[in-house]
Amino acid sequence: xxxxxxxxxxxxxxxxxxxxxxxxxxxxxxxxxxxxxxxxxxxxxxxxxxxxxxxxxxxxxxxxxxxxxxxxxxxxxxxxxxxxxxxxxxxxxxxxxxxxxxxxxxxxxxxxxxxxxxxxxxxxxxxxxxxxxxxxxxxxxxxxxxxxxxxxxxxxxxxxxxxxxxxxxxxxxxxxxxxxxxxxxxxxxxxxxxxxxxxxxxxxx
Numbered sequence: 401x402x403x404x405x406x407x408x409x410x411x412x413x414x415x416x417x418x419x420x421x422x423x424x425x426x427x428x429x430x431x432x433x434x435x436x437x438x439x440x441x442x443x444x445x446x447x448x449x450x451x452x453x454x455x456x457x458x459x460x461x462x463x464x465x466x467x468x469x470x471x472x473x474x475x476x477x478x479x480x481x482x483x484x485x486x487x488x489x490x491x492x493x494x495x496x497x498x499x500x501x502x503x504x505x506x507x508x509x510x511x512x513x514x515x516x517x518x519x520x521x522x523x524x525x526x527x528x529x530x531x532x533x534x535x536x537x538x539x540x541x542x543x544x545x546x547x548x549x550x551x552x553x554x555x556x557x558x559x560x561x562x563x564x565x566x567x568x569x570x571x572x573x574x575x576x577x578x579x580x581x582x583x584x585x586x587x588x589x590x591x592x593x594x595x596x597x598x599x600x601x602x603x604x605x
Contacts, residue, residue, distance in 0.1 A: 402426040402467040404492070406453035406483050407474030408436050411498060415471060420444040428462045453483045456490070464490040473498045481508060488512045551577070554595035563587030571601045 403419060405412050408431040419427050420443075427446035430453050431437050441448040451458040453474060464470060470487040472480035477499050484497045494514045499505060505516045554576070557565060562585040567573065576585045577596040583589070 401469070402428065402463050404428045404430065404459075404462050404464060404467050404470040404487075406430045406470065406472050407480075407498075408433075408440055409473060409475050412471070412473040413440075415473065416440065416444045416446065420446055428467075430458065430462060454479060454486065456486055459483075459486055459490055464492045467492045469494040469496065471496045471498070477501050477504055481511075484508060484513050485511050550599050550601075552597045552599055553593075554591045554597050555593045557591050558593040558595075560591050561587065562589040562591060568601075571599060573597050573599055 401424060403425055405415050405419075405427070408416065408429060412429070412431070416427070416429055419425050427444065429437075429440050429444065429446045429448045431440070431448075431450065432452060434450055437448050437450040440446070447462075449458060449462055453459065453472065464487050467487075470483070470492045472483040472487070472495070474480055474483070480497050480499065481504060484495045487495050488511060495512070496515045496517060497508050497513050499508070499516055499518055508516050562573075562576070565573070573585065575598040576583045576589065576591075577598065578592065578594070582598075
């Protein structure tokens with residue numbers, strides 16, 4: 401799948417680290433800064449293009465029309481919103497936008513943005529998981545003690561028992577939401593498609 405990252409600031413670089421060389425991922429990186437692009441071309445397994453992400457011709461050159469996803473991760477909320485709009489118009493299937501001002505979230509959703517993330521609410525690893533199919537239903541939220549909490553649909557594991565889930569190190573599921581009620585899952589609890597898993601994980605940052 402083709403994934404385009406516009407803006408190689410801290411988050412864009414982290415995403416490039418996470419996605420570069422990932423099997424099945426064709427990575428394209430865009431940034432205005434010539435030195436940043438030169439360094440990225442040497443470091444990452446990606447097509448690196450220098451220029452303004454709000455330039456429709458540059459987005460076309462990057463392959464926005466056939467891209468599975470684009471992440472607008474510049475340091476400007478306004479630029480990210482414009483990039484997202486242009487990407488959607490070009491035909492990018494899924495668009496993720498980085499926003500510092502969550503007041504713009506509604507506006508972005510109105511133009512068809514698939515996911516809005518904030519540095520306060522999401523780490524680069526969450527975006528990578530979203531792009532590769534591990535889709536959180538809601539934003540992850542940082543809590544004290546170096547942990548994050550997010551909600552995931554149990555759909556992919558429907559029919560399995562809770563005890564059969566193979567959880568990565570540092571990840572726990574203390575609560576399951578079923579029909580609006582919170583349950584503490586037992587090893588023998590059968591998962592239903594409509595269940596929601598409340599996942600707690602150590603924050604990587």
